Amino acid sequence: MSDRDPVRVGVLFSHTGVTSTIGLSQLHGALLAIDEINEAGGINGRELVPVQYDAQSNPQRYAQLAEQLIVQDKVKVIFGCYMSSSRKAVIPVIEKWNRLLFYPTPYEGFEYSANVIYTGAAPNQNSVQLAEFMTTNFGARVYMIGSDYIYPYESNRIMGELVMQRQGGEKLGERYVALDATEKEFVEIMADIRNKRPDFIFSTVVGDSTAALYRAYADAGFDPKVMPIGSLTTSEAEISQMEKGLVTGHYTSAPYFQSIESAANVRCLQRLRRRLGENCVPNLCWEASYFQMHIFANAMRQSGSDDIAELLPRVLGSEFDAPQGRVRIDPTNHHTCLYPRIGRVNAESQFTIVRQARRSVYPDPYLVTHSLGDWAARLDTLES
DSSP, X not given: OOTTSOEEEEEEEOXXXXXXXXXXXXXXXXXXXXXXXXXXXXXTTBOEEEEEEEOTTOHHHHHHHHHHHHHTSOOSEEXXXXXXXXXXXXXXXXXXXXXXXXXXXXXXXXXXXXXXXXXXXXXXXXXXXXXXXHHHHTOSEEEEEEESSHHHHHHHHHXXXXXXXXXXXXXXXXXXXXXXXXXXXXXXXXXXXXHHOOSEEEEEOOTTHHHHHHHHHHHTTOOTTTSOEEESSXXXXXXXXXXXXXXXXXXXXXXXXXXXXXXXXHHHHHXXXXXXXXXXXXXXXXXXXXXXXXXXXXXXXXXXXOSHHHHHHHHTTOEEEETTEEEEEOTTTSOEEBOXXXXXXXXXXXXXXXEEESSOBOOOTTOSSOOHHHHHHTEEEOOO
């Protein structure tokens, strides 16, 4: 291969299916970064070219397309996956061929692969913060609702353990719905919530069914000032699928919100709007997909190769000024130092940031050293 040939990378997200709203935003984040990289001269003068496919929100298709990217398209690095089930399907393929996957989604932790770079939040960077905030402000009796796959199951287990650290902590219910659940599936759950009267609801519902959850909550007449939903998975993208005001007053824990006022975020959003107008809804997964592409490009400029043996040592320990703040890839566990935040949905369907970390939080995917107090000691209170 000539040193003038394009650098081809796999871009594997869902353009269609139940998680396509987030998947398309992840695609747009990757493509925006690729445009910026190429406009700045590419990678040592070589154009960066995405080879992209629609995984259709199907884990088996993710695995098939990952193999196709590696074997037929000859790519050495893949950027992709949203749900943990899709990541779990792709990892054996990546490991078999000794390629590298950049994964831009918060996940349940308790995993390490030498062939994966995890740029979304680990549980100590979102679950711990949400548990501390919700139990402090509303109480420690929680009702859990999730989609029926691995991430919600594991996240509910973690949240349950965190809540039980609080005096009076109690798990009042744990329910799961199909990925394509409609509002009808939530009606009986809301009746159970009415009977059990938790202090807050913890949601790991994903995709199109997220809107159905919040509509069922509103139809039940519940008040977010008294018993809000706290989520890891309700972002600006899901909110964009709902009528205005439906989600106002509820909370999400994430490293990134559109409303961050940093210069890097403002510039990045301006470039996105010029490129796509209003056809992309930036969110935490969009931002991770964006900055991880830049981390790859910077590492390859140094290594001169996308072979994993040459590239990976330059990725590990690298830093980048992302829209959320300066992030760093931890060399010991392949996860990313991020900036936890708590946002409350406002009347404009954006997030008012009410808590945020003063400095980046080290990823602890196995929850070895975490505690609720760690977050409280290092946060800024932006609004009471």
